[in-house]
Amino acid sequence: MAAQYGLRTKDASGVITLDTSITPIRSLKMLTVTGDGSFDQYISIPEIQAQSFVVVDTLEDRGEYTFSPQAWYSAGQLHLRQPQNLTWQVMVLSQGGEPFSASGSYGIRTFNNNVRTQIDAINKVLTVHYNGTFQIGTYWRPGMQTQVIEWASVTFPKPITTFERPLIFLNADNYMMVGNFHVMGGPGNWTGFRLKQWSQHYAHGSAADDYMTIRWYCASYQAPNTSAGQYGVSVRDAAGNRNFVTTANLSLLNSQPATNDFANAGDPITGTGYYAPSQQMPWTGSYDDYVLANALFSCTNIIQTSQPIRANFGGFLPGNRSILQMYCDNGSGINPLTANGRTLFASRPMKPF
Template identity: 85%
Template structure:
């Protein structure tokens, strides 16, 4: 007897590929594998430290749109909730439906699996009568490298307030060793919540086949090349929500400061649930505007105090010229199937 929990939706990989820019400002790629039920993550394959950047990206069925991809190569991950038919020759597996929730295990598409997790504190720490302490950077090293070609996906959550940016994954294809990010707390803009450290939880997910600890038992599925695509002992990354719109909208108060500093405020509806993690890879990376004197613009954001109904983003813009809109089509809300 097999009992399937069809209240969960594991995230599946439909296709992983690369595209290369030709230097145009806006570039469009025909990708038939992007279907109406697909969602896409565009990611860099480089580690430039705090200067790592990603292009703005949008997608629609059959098409990927990148803004200022330059002449660089970008990783494109086409993901799914499992709505596509079994179409590959020789494919096999099992699919269940529970209203609109799908659970699929097959020998073609890998599932996204949690490999590592942890927590850190970052930000400004104030106490009466004491000098403020600041932890500006978080630098995390994995217990062992992730060996996939594509970058692993890093998901972030917080006990309450979170405002981070300058995100990058350390390493290179086949040897991803950790990640780093910067705190962007602003006491004047976000009230008393910015007076404390941000307590942030994270987990790292990948399509690297998970290992099975000695003594455990269960079931697994292998493809025609004997590579394992699914194992019941793994902790899967579950999809809880995708962006309800094609991007962020201008909403909320901008952050302003001396010397003409200006960071426009952009928002997107979020899940309202503190159990949901947000994908950090593209959202919190820098954007490169080649034609300006301030080409690298940090995107920073997260969660406002006591509010998970919106995802709050800013684009750092010291000159107040050429503000950007945060990239909202290559992110999603996720949570682990099993407790971390």
């Protein structure tokens, strides 16, 4: 067994509250970028390292037509497609392998089997704030009237007050096919989220005839307001503001896509004047893993056509967690898009709900 160097804390019941052999999602840098109106825009961001990953998100709430640009990245560079002249939130995050960065004198650093954990006022960890379950979709059986819950709306108990949108993670008991995702509110006052069901009976079989039972959690870099109590660790900055406490539940990085985007695979959804291409990405195989909804299930705006706003929808196929399935709604039947797969990842909470 390899030597262990790091930190582990437990609460009074013996549940692990922090384990630095596991990678919490750490913020390396948050910034905004503004589009220059070009089709493809390349932006230098030196903080993007080989071990980093990036989430590009909108700061607007346009309802069901909220959209995010397609985004890719490599070391030192961000690539946005059709960012228009809008401002986008960029979060450079950590897989736990980057060298320690410069920071103040208040925080925690651990090195554990090549997993580096740094928690301070700059290197904040993603904390779970709220979680829940809802049902959405179509329910039909022979001799029964079809019942449809088309939209799900979730309101947080209290708003998330960060400038950037909170990250919403989705899972399902089995089948999940959703889109038109958006977070309600605005910078400093994010109040909840909303999404639409896209269940497809003829494409996915009888599982699409059942309500989808979807589990979710909201995570943010907003500082937790709980105390460490008698068991745990609390970190404050020079001004006494709490950056981290082990009684909070951390969002963990469990898998990051190894390729730049989805691959064209699976059967498309077709109809008269309609074509929704099928794209798939290898997934973790575990029903415990949640998928980041923010960029993946938001719409895409391709601007130059009569149908500029395209809904991305997808999720998990019946009984299958080996792939992540996506489609792009295309009522015109032309100009199919690929799903925005580079800025997503699998996550799970450190402590079970």
